[in-house]
Amino acid sequence: MYSEKVIDHFQNPRNVGIIENPDGYGKIGNPSCGDIMEIYLRINGSHIIEDAKFRTFGCASAIATSSIATELIKGKDIHEALKVTNKVVIESLDGLPPKKVHCSIMAEEAIQAAILDYATKNSIKVNVETCHSHTCGGCCSK
Amino acid sequence: MKVVYLDNNATTAIAPEVFEAMTPYLTAQYANPSSQYSFAHSVREAVETSRESIATSLKIKSSELIFTGSGTESANLAIKGVAYAYRSRGNHIITSEIEHPCVLESCKALEKEGFEVTYLPVNKEGEISIEALKSAITDKTILISIMFANNEIGAIQPIKKIGDIAREHKILFHVDAVQSVGKMPVFPKELNVDLLGFAAHKFYGPKGIGGLYIRNGVRLEKYISGGHQERNRRPGTESAANVVGMAKALELCINTMVEEGEKERELRDYLETELTKRIPECFINAKNSNRIPGTSSITFKYVEGESILLSLDMYGICVSSGSACSAGDLAASHVILGIGVPIEEAQGTIRFGVGKYNTREDIDKVIEVMPKAIEKLRMMSPLYNVK
Numbered sequence: 001m002y003s004e005k006v007i008d009h010f011q012n013p014r015n016v017g018i019i020e021n022p023d024g025y026g027k028i029g030n031p032s033c034g035d036i037m038e039i040y041l042r043i044n045g046s047h048i049i050e051d052a053k054f055r056t057f058g059c060a061s062a063i064a065t066s067s068i069a070t071e072l073i074k075g076k077d078i079h080e081a082l083k084v085t086n087k088v089v090i091e092s093l094d095g096l097p098p099k100k101v102h103c104s105i106m107a108e109e110a111i112q113a114a115i116l117d118y119a120t121k122n123s124i125k126v127n128v129e130t131c132h133s134h135t136c137g138g139c140c141s142k
Numbered sequence: 143m144k145v146v147y148l149d150n151n152a153t154t155a156i157a158p159e160v161f162e163a164m165t166p167y168l169t170a171q172y173a174n175p176s177s178q179y180s181f182a183h184s185v186r187e188a189v190e191t192s193r194e195s196i197a198t199s200l201k202i203k204s205s206e207l208i209f210t211g212s213g214t215e216s217a218n219l220a221i222k223g224v225a226y227a228y229r230s231r232g233n234h235i236i237t238s239e240i241e242h243p244c245v246l247e248s249c250k251a252l253e254k255e256g257f258e259v260t261y262l263p264v265n266k267e268g269e270i271s272i273e274a275l276k277s278a279i280t281d282k283t284i285l286i287s288i289m290f291a292n293n294e295i296g297a298i299q300p301i302k303k304i305g306d307i308a309r310e311h312k313i314l315f316h317v318d319a320v321q322s323v324g325k326m327p328v329f330p331k332e333l334n335v336d337l338l339g340f341a342a343h344k345f346y347g348p349k350g351i352g353g354l355y356i357r358n359g360v361r362l363e364k365y366i367s368g369g370h371q372e373r374n375r376r377p378g379t380e381s382a383a384n385v386v387g388m389a390k391a392l393e394l395c396i397n398t399m400v401e402e403g404e405k406e407r408e409l410r411d412y413l414e415t416e417l418t419k420r421i422p423e424c425f426i427n428a429k430n431s432n433r434i435p436g437t438s439s440i441t442f443k444y445v446e447g448e449s450i451l452l453s454l455d456m457y458g459i460c461v462s463s464g465s466a467c468s469a470g471d472l473a474a475s476h477v478i479l480g481i482g483v484p485i486e487e488a489q490g491t492i493r494f495g496v497g498k499y500n501t502r503e504d505i506d507k508v509i510e511v512m513p514k515a516i517e518k519l520r521m522m523s524p525l526y527n528v529k
Contacts, residue, residue, distance in 0.1 A: 002452075010449070011456060016522050031486030031525060034446055034474065038524045055524040059448035063522060 002060060003094035009064035014071050017053045023121075026113025028106050035062045037106050039070065039114040047078045047124070054110075061093075061100040065107040068092050078115050082126060084108065143458040146504045150344075150497030151293050151321060151437055152462055156387070157346040163390040164348065167383035175380050176371060185382045192389030199396050200338075200355060201329045208354050208372040209385055213320040214244035216339030216354040217287075219376065220316045221248040223362035224285050224337065225257055228314070232282035238262045238270050238299075240480040241289050245318055249287070258282070266482050267431035268297030275304060279311055286315045290322035290338075294477040294493050295428040296437025298322070305334030314360060320344055323353075324395035325403065325434050336360050342384065346498065347391030351384035398498075406496045407435035409505050413494060414438055416509045421516050427491065428481060436496035441483055444526040445490045445519040453515035459508055462493045486525070 002010075017040075024041035035058035042051035052070040056063050069089055073081040086104035090096050096104055112128050119126040147155070173182035175189045190204070197204040210216045225235065237249055239261045249259045260278040262270045270288065286308050291298045301317060308315035316337040322328050324345025330338045336357045343349040356362055356375070368377025395402070414426050417440060427439040442450060447463025454461055463475075474488040483491070494508075520526040 007452075010452065013522060027524070031489070032474075034489045036524050055522055057444065057523040057525050058446050060452045062446075063449060 001097055002064075003096075005068075005092075005094045006061055006064040006096065009067040009093065010060040013054075013063055013067040015051075015053050015067065015074070016055065018055060019051060019053050022114075024114040024116075024118030026110045026115070026117055028110045028113060029058070031057065034058060035103065035106055037062065037066050037110040039066070039110045041073075041114045041118060043078065043118050049073050049076055049078065049081055058103065059100070061096055061103040062106065064093060065089050065096075065103045066110070069107040069111055073111055078118065078124070078126060081111060082115060082128065084111055146457075146459045146507050148494045148496060148500065148504065148508065149460045149462050150500075151296075151493060151495035153343045153349065154346045154497050155499060156348060157391060157394055159394060160347055160387045160390045164383040164387040167381075167386055171382070175382055176369070189380050189382050189385045192385045195389045196353060196392055199392050200323075201331055202355050203358065205373070206355055206358055208356065208375050209380055209388075210339075210352040210354055210372075210376055211350060211378075212352045213242075213318070213339055213341030213344070214352070215376075216341070216352040217242070217244040217316075217318050218248050219362065219365070220337040220339055220354060220356075221245065221285065221287055222252065222365055223375075224314050224316065224360070225252050226363035226365070227361040228284040232280075232284040233257045234260070234280050234282040235285045235287065236260045236262065236275065236278050236283060237287045238264060238289070240264050240268060240292055240294075240477045241287070242293055242318055242320065245287055245289065246476075262288075264297075264480050266428070268292055268295050268428040268477070268481050269431060270299060270304075272300060272303050272307070276307060279307075279313065283311070283313050286313055288315075288317060290317050290319040290328065291325075291434045291437075292428075292477060293321050294437075294475060295431075295439040295481065296321070296433035297428045297431040298326075298434060301335065302333045308336075309334040321434060321437070324392055324399075325436070326399070330355050330357070342388035342391055345391050345395045348384045348387040351381060351388050353388065402498050403435045406498070406500075409496045409500055409502065410436055410438050410494070412502070413496070413505045413508060414440070416505075417512060420509065420513045424516075427478060427483065438494040438496070439478070440492055440494070441478065441487055442490040442492065442516050443487055444523045445516060447489055447491055449519050450490065450492050450515065453519065454508070454511060457507065457511045459511060462495075463491060 019040035022040040023043040027038045029035040038055045040053045052074050054066040054070050056066040072084045086108040089104040089107045173185045175186040193204045197207050314336045317335045319338050319340050323340035338355040341352045364375050423443040451463045478488040478491045
């Protein structure tokens with residue numbers, strides 16, 4: 001059902017934890033949907049993401065998408081990091097089952113939320129197109 | 143890696159004796175049981191001897207038992223068959239909120255056709271209220287459908303009391319007994335049950351065969367078109383191998399029911415005692431209800447069921463979150479929500495199904511692995527206060 005990469009990131013998640021006083025923080029989802037994703041960012045003066053951490057409540061693929069998302073954005077400048085879309089997350093994990101695509105959308109939205117938080121605090125203009133109303137890939141609207 | 147199979151409510155292994163009994167009908171004796179020549183006679187005889195044997199175990203007449211393709215089909219045939227046959231008398235059906243999807247979805251399908259359905263709530267032990275049942279009955283009620291034991295939490299319903307009420311009001315009573323037949327004495331006539339379904343693969347028989355008791359005198363409209371097999375209620379060639387397998391499996395279970403029940407209860411209680419001792423903030427669902435012996439449903443706070451399931455899978459331990467039938471869904475279990483567990487906690491529920499091939503070593507493996515797995519997931523969870 002899951003690719004080896006998903007299982008690897010689920011079993012050995014990278015960047016689990018929190019960052020005290022983060023420069024950017026994003027939280028997506030709610031417990032009644034079965035998923036919550038939190039991303040913490042440490043961002044330097046050149047807007048480069050120096051560190052990223054996550055905490056996730058959810059299924060194996062929610063954990064795996066959070067893990068790979070933090071890997072993908074680490075070292076990137078915030079504008080580049082915003083190009084880590086759910087598609088990129090899915091590809092990096094060698095695919096996700098159709099019912100689990102919403103996890104990758106959550107990962108994308110969590111990244112955006114964390115960067116937006118940083119951008120807002122620092123009055124930086126960023127290009128975020130997705131709306132955050134679908135905080136869990138649409139499962140809440142059911 | 144050794145597989146530790148603790149999902150016996152989803153399905154069970156075929157007992158070797160069952161496999162052996164089935165083999166002749168998968169090989170040399172392949173004739174269609176409905177054929178007229180002598181070569182087919184022994185196959186028909188095997189089907190009818192098996193029917194007799196199962197009927198005796200259930201204390202019903204063999205003419206009151208038909209074979210279907212699954213427990214799901216039995217429930218569909220019972221509910222829709224009665225609804226269509228008694229439509230002129232009324233259009234109201236009473237069931238519970240925690241039924242298996244084969245019952246709930248049959249009822250929902252009938253709602254689209256103009257039937258009205260009352261879904262009775264359950265208390266925290268998973269039992270319906272007899273008073274609520276009584277007050278739900280109207281002059282249009284034609285059918286009550288309540289499961290014997292719940293597939294996720296194991297809670298046993300007060301079937302005799304419900305049967306008495308149904309009989310008193312001349313309402314037909316269907317019981318989905320898929321999780322009970324083979325595990326506990328089930329005698330539909332003594333319980334005033336009119337229709338009762340079960341499936342062989344839940345008690346060490348083959349998959350692909352179900353049974354349905356239909357009390358003599360109950361009308362049923364068949365919804366599969368075809369020949370006149372199974373007293374013109376279920377068209378399709380009977381699988382003699384499956385029928386023989388089901389009969390053998392039930393015979394084995396009946397012979398050892400008391401000892402097996404004791405053993406499973408002991409293993410389950412050991413599992414529950416040790417897990418709740420070793421893992422903080424978890425609770426057993428429907429703990430104080432009368433439960434079938436091997437079933438245990440435990441909710442672990444702050445973590446999600448599928449991630450628990452897959453963590454155990456890494457060690458070869460097979461369990462389920464919710465039921466196998468709802469595993470494709472993303473939503474929390476309707477049964478766990480139905481007994482009043484808050485939705486955010488319901489997500490972290492695991493069902494264990496202890497069966498006759500489980501050993502104390504199997505349980506020890508879970509006890510060893512699970513506290514670490516839960517702790518690891520909790521450390522990742524934003525709901526868990528790690529400070």
